[in-house]
Amino acid sequence: MSARILVVDDVPANVKLLEARLSAEYFDVMTASNGTEALAICHRAECDIILLDVMMPDMDGFEVCRRLKTDPATHHIPVVMVTALDSPADRNRGLEAGADDFLTKPVSDVVLIARVRSLTRLKMMTDELRMRAITSLEIGMQAPERSAVADTGKGGRILLVDDRESSYERLATILAAEHTIDVEPNPTEALFHAAEGNYDLLIVSLDLNNFDGLRLCSQARSLERTRHVPILAIADPENSTRLLRGLEIGVNDYLLRPIDKTELLARARTQIRRRRYTDHLRDNVQNSIEMAITDALTGLHNRRYMESHLATLAEQAATRGKPLALMILDIDYFKSINDNYGHDAGDDVLREFAVRVRKSIRGIDLACRYGGEEFVIVMPETDLHVAGMVAERLRRSIAGEPFAIHKGAKRIEVTISIGLTTLEQKGEAVADVLKRADTALYRAKHDGRNRVVSHAA
Known part of the structure; x- marks a missing residue:
């Protein structure tokens, strides 16, 4: 899908010019002539990137950007200020307001399109994470938007790769006012350092002696452990062409020497805030996946996961000609524990039971809470x-030591009954295996409980 670019400018000629440039590159272009109209479009989620003029009648671009970046609904939309203002103070004011970049008119077509494409990739990746994280809200997890808006972008861990002593000493001194800084003057060691350091930002000089800084950036993007770490490139003005190439291979932002202190800090904060936000989104996605397949009380896999994964294990066992064992476990007289000691005590027993199960089985075995006080253990190649x-052994582990309840104030005896069977017929339905194990469990309970009963295939 083509990115939707919102051009905000009160001068029709400027709007037409930008619209023509972007349309020629197959972007979908929307326009707004003032800040109020732009905010309304953004709230309706109708754009992916905003190209924002500063000097407008009703509300200047700085205020529009500030409102966008402090609103949880719109803070993630990249903003590029495109303006005739060219003083360092104006640039820094825009970056402090939250702009992702500040381009001075007249803007080179090559520079503009490279920046828009780079931010488009970033926005679409963020949108995908946000869509995946929607389910986390449905299961009660906290959305990261409000914390992202409140994040100052300070207190990050930064790796600076620069082999000019005078350069890295000055940059490190500036950045140390807000962040923890490590300096790596040896570019051949930088990638290993970056992979091990859990950094929030990499700052890479593209003017390294006898080493291609762009290659280092490309390697960082291809390595799993550094793939999502933002990269801020620094170069001399005559290397601006290489910076544009860097944007194509995944560099997030750049600065030209001589470096302005305020601008360096502002761009670093912007990248670190974005990194923390996307990390939070990824964590929400991962947690929602885990919660979807995990029983919240015991930490074991749930029935949904067991039913889907068991079929795979059974198919693998049949293909390889290996046995597959399955047991159903039931805590004896569990209802009486709830009735006599309360449901909190029942929960204490279930949690401790899960701990003992994990200690009694192998890492390749699958342990699941089947429902209530029933559990299933699947053992490949057994x-x-x-x-x-x-x-x-598991039965003895449960019966051999009382279970603590009510925060250790009382201890009670607990036993289990186990029904056991194996899958040994190629193509046998897993439902039949479960039924056979359940039949064996019924016999164990009927014969007096606290015992193991096998049912051969």
Whole structure:
């Protein structure tokens, strides 16, 4: 899908010029003539990137940008200020307001399109994460938008790769006022350093001696552990062409020497804020995935995961000609624990039971809470005899030591019954295996509980 660019300018000639440039590159272009109209369009989520003029009648671009970046609904939309203002103070004011870049008119077509394409990739990646994270809100997890808006972008961990001593000493001194800085003057070691350091930002000089700084940036983008770390490139003015190439390979932002102190700090904060926001989104996605397949009380996999994964394990066992053991475990008289000691005590027992199960099985075994006080353990490459020994060891582990309830104030005896079987017939339905194990469990309970009963295939 083509990115939707919102051009905000009160001069029709400027709007037409930008619209023509962007349309020629197959972007979808929207326009607004004032800040109020631009804010309304952004709130309706109708644009991906904003090209924003500063000097407008009703509300200047600085205020529009500030409102966008302090609103949880719009803070993630990239903003590029395109203006005739060219003083360092104006540039820094725009960056402090939250702008992702500040381009001075007349803007080179090459520079403009490179920046828009770079921000388009970033915006679409963020949008994908935001869509995936929507389910996390439905299960009660906190959305990261409000914390992102409040984030100052300070207190980050930065790796500075620069082999000019006079340069890195000055940059490190400036950045140390707000962040923790590591300097790596040896570019051949920089990638290893970056991969091990858990950094929020990489700052890379593109004017390294006897080393291609762009290659380092490209390698950082291809390495799993540094793929999502933002990169701020620094270059001499005569290397501006290489900076544009850097934007194409994944550099997030850049600065030309001589470096303005305020601008360096502002751009670093912007990148660190964005990194923290996307990390929070990724964490929400991962947590929502884990919550979807995990039983919240015991931490074991849930029935949904077991039913889908068991079919895969069974197919693998049949293909390889290996046995697959399955046991269903039931906590004996669990209802009486809830009735006599309360549901909190029942929860204490379930949590401790899960801990003991994990200690009794291998890492490749699958342990799930099947429902209530019933659990399922699936053991790949395990025959009925070995599975029987594991089941008996687990039964003794449960019965051999009382369970603490009410925060350790009381201890009670707990036992389990186990029904055990194996999958040994190629193509056998997993539902039949579960039914056979359930039949064995019924026999264990009928015969007096606190025992293991096997049911051969």
